[in-house]
Amino acid sequence: MADLSPYNPTTGIYTSTRPQISLPQSPTTSIIDFLFRNLPAYSNRPALIDPHSHQIITFSQLKQKISDLAHALHHIHNISTGDVVLIFSPNSILFPVAFFAIASIGAIATTANPVYTVNELSHQINDSKPKLIITVDQIHSKVNGFNLPIVDLENCSDLIEKSRRQDAISPSVSQDDVAAILYSSGTTGLSKGVVLTHRAIIATALMVTADQEFYGDGRSVFLCVVPLFHIMGLITFSYSQLQRGNAVVVMQRFELEKALIAMEKYRVTHLYTAPPVVVAMAKQPAVVRRYDTSSLKQIGSGAAPLGKDVMDECSKVFPQAKIIQGYGMTETGGIISIENTRVGSGRSGSSGALCPGMESKIIHIETLKPLPPNQLGEIWIRGPNLMQRYFHNKEATEQTIDKEGWLHTGDLGYFDDEGQIYVVDRLKELIKYKGYQVAPAELEGLLITHPRIMDAAVIPYPDEEAGEIPMAYVVRKAGSSVTGEEVQSFIAKQVAPFKRIHKVAFIDIIPKAASGKILRRELRQKLQSKL
Structure with a gap:
């Protein structure tokens, strides 16, 4: 890593010491183009794995499935550039297929928690105004009353077959086009739509995998137990790893023994999740030791702080795995900082160093002046992965992103002298x-x-x-x-x-x-x- 100082006392800005990322030069590179840019190198490798049915989708098959579904959505349901499509589904290997199919047309995907009630779902539907809903049979009844066309994600072969005789589609998609509107809770009680462009999602993927690229990590297998409707599961996790040619094992929900069986069978190398999963594994060492998890190299935790005691307990259960933390928000593509265990020792309590391309300030709550290391204030961040805006909410956008492009996170934290960020509390009341x-x-x-x-x-x-x-x-x-x-x-x-x-x-x-x-x-x- 470059030996640079993370803090500039003249500007009050903290910068990443990681090597810079290079975004695609072509303005028409979509997240789909970027996903398959190196396809010949791993076309027959597993991309998505279902540990329940043992179905495997290779990268070449993934590309074909995306193309087939996109073709059907366009010709049968007239989905085109700028249309919003809601994915309302639990985790499955078909969830990313739906997301990528929507994006490949130039349409916009929005996602919702499959456990939402009809009342909760109605706010998001009224706000985003989708033209179509993609769901599964088990929760189909929740969306019946919205008077919108519905596609069954698990049974769309007839839809695809009907569209086969239609002409191929070749929409023009720009990096600056909107790819997704993902909803983030607000202190007002109503969730806000976070508008993410193709450029921001590509930037996120490069930032998340920057250390893997720098150190030349080989093929890896990631176990996904976090929800795909959430930024962490869909973008920070699955898209970021798929674009690098890594396999993603998708669990519908976290169940400890089923997760351990999947780790053993598919030789899982990485598990990125939230603290409750780490707690569950740390608290049941006897169960864990019944399975061969020796392939596991890294456990990453995000979405909420992970306590040092839990990290210590988990490291005893998985002594061969490095345990790291990261920090992010839906408004930043899910990533701001992440620990790098190859540099120095593990820093329990830290959320690591800024990802490449990120800048930050720590702002005094009352004076609004930037603060030096080891002083607590509000975390402001700026980078290529930031949201474009809040959907249909100019006031909230202006309150969150200032005229210089700084996003005011509402989180309280500080940097130490080495550029490690510590998130200690929230100004927001979530x-x-x-x-x-x-x-x-x-x-x-x-x-x-x-x-x-x-x-x-x-x-x-x-x-x-x-x-x-x-x-x-x-x-x-x-x-x-x-x-x-x-x-x-x-x-x-x-x-x-x-x-x-x-x-x-x-x-x-x-x-x-x-x-x-x-x-x-x-x-x-x-x-x-x-x-």
Whole structure:
């Protein structure tokens, strides 16, 4: 690695010391062109592997499947440049096929959590206005009421066959065209569509795999247990590795023994996941040792901080594997920094050094002045992988990205003298439950619709397995005797499982500022004093 100082005291800017990436020169290079640019070198290698059915899609087969589905979407459903298509599906090896098929037409993919209720899904559909929904039979009923054409991802052979006699399509796609709108929770309670271009996604892929390229890593096999509807699973993980010719083993959901069986059978070398999975593996060493996981070289954790104790426990269970952390956001293609265990020792608590092409500032909360190493402030970042904007939300875009291109993350952190970044808290008030983002305001809005609740506030409650769980402080209406169990059940019927309230406390009044904003910090301090 280049021996450069990460901090410039004159500008207050931290820069990456990793070698720079080179984006494709042609303005018409799409993420599909980039994905298959080296196809002859690995055309018959496995690209996507289903550990349940043992089906394997090679890279040449992947290209053909993408072409077939894109052809059908265009000719049968008239999907073309700029149209939005929603993928509403659990993990499968066909999920990336659908995403790439949409992008290859010049259309825009948006994704949604398959456990969403109809009510939760309706916000995203109303916002993104998809022309078509791609889903699977098990959750088909959730999308029936939206009056949109639906394609069954698992049974689209008839659709493909109907389009075979049609002319080939050759859409013109630019790097600056939008490829995806992925939704990120906001503190307002309504998720915001993050608009990502082909250029930003390509940049993300190069940044994620920069160390692999620099050190000449050979063919690798990655186990994907994180959701593909999420930026981490779809872009940071799967696309980044596929474009390098690596295989991705796709699990529908994480189940420890099934994951270990897959590691053994397919000689998995890398597992990138979220802290709950690392915790699960660390806590059950006896189960892990029943399987041959000697091929595993690296365990990467992201989406939420991973504690040093858990990292130490996990390293005992997988002594041959390096455990690293990374830091990212949907607004940055899922990556900002990542640890490099080849340089120095493992830095428990650090989220590593900035990825190539990234710049950062640490900004004092009150003075808005840039801060030197070892001083805590808000993390601002800038780079080629940033979102273009929030979809249909100019105000939120202007609040998040300033005129100089700095994205204000809302996270509190600092750099040490060697350029390692530490993310220690959030200015934003999102709750991170097993890597999922839960907006307190959304749950508060539902709580106050309960006929026996006067007011409510939701804060994170620390949990060893999940990281944080939603906890509600509730003010009962006069004469009400509503119980905590009734409150939990009321919310559980309306939201996805990861948003459910796990703890309820009753309080006389919710602390608020003069503006009416809930002072959640006071409630967190109240909770902390009792822990």
